[in-house]
Amino acid sequence: MSEEPKPIGRTSATERDAITSEKFAFWLPDDVIVNPFDIVAVEQVNQPGESASRTFGLVTTLEHRTDAPNHLANYISSNFGQLGEQPNTNRQGTTVAMANVLSNTADIYMPVPSERLIYFAQPADIQQALGTDILLKERKSDAIPAGLIRMSNGAAAVAYLDRRYLLGPESAHVNISGISGLATKTSYAMFLLQAILQTAADKDKIAVIILNVKQADLLQVDVRGPELPPEQKELWEAMGLTPKPFDRARYLIPRGEKGAPNCFPPEPNVYTLYAYDLPGTAEKLDLLFSNVADTSGTIEGIYGEIKEIMVNNEPDAQKMQSWSGLLEYLRQTGVEKGRWRGMFAGSSIGMFRRHLRRIVQTRQTGIFVDSRARNEKLLADELTNIKGGVTYVVDIAKLADDEQTLVFGDILRTIYAVKAEAVEDRSEKAPVPDKVIIFVDELNKYAPGDSKESPITLQVLDVAERGRSLGVILISAQQFMSAVHPRATGNSATKIIGRTGSSEVNAPDYRFLDQDIRSAVTRLAKGELLISHAVYRQPVKVIFPKPAYKQEQS
Amino acid sequence: MQPLAFLQPALNLLNTNLDILPAVGGAVEDLLQPDVDEIEDMLINAESREVTEFLEAPTPDPSNIYRPTPPLYRPQKHLYHYFIDGSLRTYYLATGIEGNRSFPIELAQIGAAVMQRDAYGVVRPLVTRQRILLLLPRGQLGVSDTLWGELKKLNTPDRTFEVIDTTEKNAITPDEATVENLRARAGGIARNRMHKLEIEMISQTDAHRNKSAWQILDGAAKLDELIKSPFLIGVAKNFRKDPEFRFGRGHGRRLDITKILAGLPYASRTVAFSAHGGQVAFWYVRLREQKEVDYPLMGVVKVELPRPDQAPVDAELADLLSRTLVAERNVTPYGHDNRWHCHLYPIFLAEQAIKTGFYSKDVLMGMIRWPRPAQTSLWREK
Numbered sequence: 001m002s003e004e005p006k007p008i009g010r011t012s013a014t015e016r017d018a019i020t021s022e023k024f025a026f027w028l029p030d031d032v033i034v035n036p037f038d039i040v041a042v043e044q045v046n047q048p049g050e051s052a053s054r055t056f057g058l059v060t061t062l063e064h065r066t067d068a069p070n071h072l073a074n075y076i077s078s079n080f081g082q083l084g085e086q087p088n089t090n091r092q093g094t095t096v097a098m099a100n101v102l103s104n105t106a107d108i109y110m111p112v113p114s115e116r117l118i119y120f121a122q123p124a125d126i127q128q129a130l131g132t133d134i135l136l137k138e139r140k141s142d143a144i145p146a147g148l149i150r151m152s153n154g155a156a157a158v159a160y161l162d163r164r165y166l167l168g169p170e171s172a173h174v175n176i177s178g179i180s181g182l183a184t185k186t187s188y189a190m191f192l193l194q195a196i197l198q199t200a201a202d203k204d205k206i207a208v209i210i211l212n213v214k215q216a217d218l219l220q221v222d223v224r225g226p227e228l229p230p231e232q233k234e235l236w237e238a239m240g241l242t243p244k245p246f247d248r249a250r251y252l253i254p255r256g257e258k259g260a261p262n263c264f265p266p267e268p269n270v271y272t273l274y275a276y277d278l279p280g281t282a283e284k285l286d287l288l289f290s291n292v293a294d295t296s297g298t299i300e301g302i303y304g305e306i307k308e309i310m311v312n313n314e315p316d317a318q319k320m321q322s323w324s325g326l327l328e329y330l331r332q333t334g335v336e337k338g339r340w341r342g343m344f345a346g347s348s349i350g351m352f353r354r355h356l357r358r359i360v361q362t363r364q365t366g367i368f369v370d371s372r373a374r375n376e377k378l379l380a381d382e383l384t385n386i387k388g389g390v391t392y393v394v395d396i397a398k399l400a401d402d403e404q405t406l407v408f409g410d411i412l413r414t415i416y417a418v419k420a421e422a423v424e425d426r427s428e429k430a431p432v433p434d435k436v437i438i439f440v441d442e443l444n445k446y447a448p449g450d451s452k453e454s455p456i457t458l459q460v461l462d463v464a465e466r467g468r469s470l471g472v473i474l475i476s477a478q479q480f481m482s483a484v485h486p487r488a489t490g491n492s493a494t495k496i497i498g499r500t501g502s503s504e505v506n507a508p509d510y511r512f513l514d515q516d517i518r519s520a521v522t523r524l525a526k527g528e529l530l531i532s533h534a535v536y537r538q539p540v541k542v543i544f545p546k547p548a549y550k551q552e553q554s
Numbered sequence: 555m556q557p558l559a560f561l562q563p564a565l566n567l568l569n570t571n572l573d574i575l576p577a578v579g580g581a582v583e584d585l586l587q588p589d590v591d592e593i594e595d596m597l598i599n600a601e602s603r604e605v606t607e608f609l610e611a612p613t614p615d616p617s618n619i620y621r622p623t624p625p626l627y628r629p630q631k632h633l634y635h636y637f638i639d640g641s642l643r644t645y646y647l648a649t650g651i652e653g654n655r656s657f658p659i660e661l662a663q664i665g666a667a668v669m670q671r672d673a674y675g676v677v678r679p680l681v682t683r684q685r686i687l688l689l690l691p692r693g694q695l696g697v698s699d700t701l702w703g704e705l706k707k708l709n710t711p712d713r714t715f716e717v718i719d720t721t722e723k724n725a726i727t728p729d730e731a732t733v734e735n736l737r738a739r740a741g742g743i744a745r746n747r748m749h750k751l752e753i754e755m756i757s758q759t760d761a762h763r764n765k766s767a768w769q770i771l772d773g774a775a776k777l778d779e780l781i782k783s784p785f786l787i788g789v790a791k792n793f794r795k796d797p798e799f800r801f802g803r804g805h806g807r808r809l810d811i812t813k814i815l816a817g818l819p820y821a822s823r824t825v826a827f828s829a830h831g832g833q834v835a836f837w838y839v840r841l842r843e844q845k846e847v848d849y850p851l852m853g854v855v856k857v858e859l860p861r862p863d864q865a866p867v868d869a870e871l872a873d874l875l876s877r878t879l880v881a882e883r884n885v886t887p888y889g890h891d892n893r894w895h896c897h898l899y900p901i902f903l904a905e906q907a908i909k910t911g912f913y914s915k916d917v918l919m920g921m922i923r924w925p926r927p928a929q930t931s932l933w934r935e936k
Contacts, residue, residue, distance in 0.1 A: 068889065085627075086884065088675060089899045
């Protein structure tokens with residue numbers, strides 16, 4: 001027989017601090033420990049003839065109150081500030097916890113009466129409190145474990161995400177934010193991808209594209225790492241998951257100087273080099289200039305004309321077979337008299353050429369080639385043939401900013417095209433995966449929060465706003481949500497927040513969090529994350545296990 | 555049980571037999587006089603205005619009546635384990651008229667609480683009790699004997715509700731009742747009953763008190779009669795300021811209390827004096843430095859120690875009682891009570907424990923419904 005749950009406090013309404021349909025307060029006895037984000041249960045009224053209902057609450061803050069009307073009273077109570085004095089009697093005081101109402105078992109949102117006993121919610125209660133109980137009962141296959149809720153009494157429950165709200169069709173996308181190093185954003189994204197793949201009945205219809213942006217962090221995701229400590233294994237198992245590396249990974253590494261792979265060591269055992277020649281980039285020249293200020297639209301006009309010439313195979317196209325050829329063509333055009341194609345002055349062409357030369361010649365990392373070797377593929381060609389059940393890792397860690405933007409934009413545009421239309425170039429016989437999940441860190445680089453809407457930003461917004469219906473799912477991360485375009489984060493139905501500074505967390509982007517919860521976000525420990533999911537009534541704090549694949553540090 | 559259910563039969567009885575002029579708003583709370591404790595001290599210790607004897611061994615030197623008593627904190631010596639206090643609220647309900655006599659009808663809530671302090675300094679109520687008193691005069695100033703007899707039948711066996719005659723004499727109301735002083739007497743009698751309840755409740759700790767576990771009673775150690783319980787002191791925040799002290803050969807050295815207390819150093823006590831024929835030893839203890847308070851008599855408490863055997867108090871015991879008492883100055887109810895400078899926090903908590911058990915004024919107002927007299931409306935007459 002299970003042990004009778006012990007009460008941990010009583011609800012308290014006062015003249016000044018009322019219990020409302022949104023919040024309730026409860027005091028705690030001296031020997032009870034409660035922390036923010038614990039989930040508690042309290043008895044509530046019900047319709048006549050029905051047994052009492054229960055209301056669940058999420059603890060947001062705790063405060064200690066005493067009968068001292070002000071600090072001066074305490075100063076005087078130490079015999080006018082004598083530090084050596086001891087209090088003979090402890091001042092009357094209690095810790096009061098504030099809780100946000102999560103749900104009621106009978107959908108009764110009357111304020112909870114005062115003096116009601118409070119209990120820690122049991123694991124089954126937690127699913128009910130979050131609103132995932134019906135998901136587990138009726139659509140268990142759609143329940144994706146997203147972390148473990150661990151409460152102060154040691155009880156734990158799995159926080160499930162609803163697949164229909166994570167991968168569509170109801171809503172989609174995940175955005176992760178938090179301070180670098182502490183928030184473990186990448187680790188969490190990799191865990192979530194594992195959870196999605198391990199619980200999916202149709203995992204062969206899901207393809208994953210991961211952009212590796214730092215060191216060689218994600219260049220061994222299919223290699224098993226050292227044995228995980230038992231507590232980490234238990235965490236995996238508690239969520240019904242297996243600690244294992246990704247099953248089928250393909251690594252796409254950028255070409256470096258002299259054709260060597262341009263990635264941080266250790267490089268993967270098997271990989272494909274990718275590079276950009278001019279013909280393969282003609283359609284994406286706009287992405288190349290995403291980071292260049294173009295207030296007058298001159299650059300946009302010039303690359304538009306170049307694209308036109310190349311696509312229509314106009315006579316000048318013969319001079320544009322390579323980056324060097326294009327630069328030479330532009331050099332000559334810039335010194336000729338009169339306006340190029342009747343529109344652009346020589347100085348504008350010169351300015352365009354200088355930017356292009358910087359990007360593809362003088363500051364490039366080796367990714368831009370005049371002609372590709374047999375083993376140097378176009379990224380778009382590789383991704384046009386994307387297959388379900390495969391995890392593609394595209395390394396961009398060593399690329400320059402403009403190159404990273406081009407690659408990410410190329411990925412989005414290619415996948416969007418593959419999913420949106422029947423692409424003629426696709427040679428892969430397997431069907432196009434139903435879902436393509438793209439994970440990218442530092443989203444603020446590609447969709448910054450300022451008003452400038454560059455080609456790459458528009459591409460990201462397009463995926464954020466319309467990707468759900470096509471099955472293109474974005475799992476994005478950044479340090480500061482406020483630095484990302486609000487339409488990109490706003491379209492993420494699931495937001496994950498790690499430790500964040502107080503100035504950031506008070507930005508308007510975090511208004512979906514209660515003020516008390518925002519304060520708690522500044523105190524999250526390493527490995528602790530807050531999940532705000534479309535199905536949840538309040539955000540919850542979770543922990544998650546370390547990845548089982550080989551990491552650079554391991 | 556419905557709150558105050560025992561009250562309605564009494565109100566019905568009064569309404570049936572008297573003409574009732576209800577107080578404005580149903581009932582009016584009688585405010586306490588600010589110096590009520592001091593007045594009480596004067597009444598109870600009426601015969602002790604002149605103090606001529608010490609009650610301390612060895613006999614103190616009249617030229618040196620102060621002894622240092624630096625604080626001895628709970629971790630070093632946890633002496634006071636129990637604290638007892640009473641509290642009351644009185645309400646003027648109505649003026650009753652019977653024949654040619656009119657008189658006030660008052661209601662009082664009285665209560666007392668014994669608080670216990672554990673070794674960690676945490677104070678919790680050990681016992682609390684509350685009572686409701688219906689106070690009105692009987693006889694030539696009040697209700698007839700017949701009605702009085704009916705009213706007394708409503709007393710509950712557990713004394714939760716009691717009808718009390720406001721013409722009775724006791725230590726606090728020693729004077730004859732008059733039409734003019736009936737309301738004031740009702741307050742005094744309620745205080746007297748409150749003190750009696752306190753004294754009753756001292757027995758709750760009889761089995762627990764010993765030389766290492768003393769009890770502090772808020773106020774004097776004598777009421778109508780002397781409290782004889784051992785290991786107990788009375789500590790008064792307010793006390794009479796008119797005693798005269800005469801010592802020395804032929805009681806030649808004369809001091810008034812103001813001079814004595816103004817000279818009483820910080821964390822010191824006076825020697826023990828004798829009162830009530832040597833049945834009570836009392837002395838004064840300064841809890842707070844004079845510079846910290848507004849005038850010299852603030853921060854001083856009067857300690858009363860029952861000596862039923864009239865034996866002088868041992869100086870070392872008085873020192874110990876005083877040193878541990880000085881340590882009780884921390885913490886204080888500063889900001890909640892004007893008497894914070896000499897208030898003991900556990901006593902303050904006892905007051906709070908009692909008051910939180912009282913019916914609120916709103917509840918009282920809701921329960922006090924004087925039945926309307928039968929209406930003689932015109933249509934009935936037709």
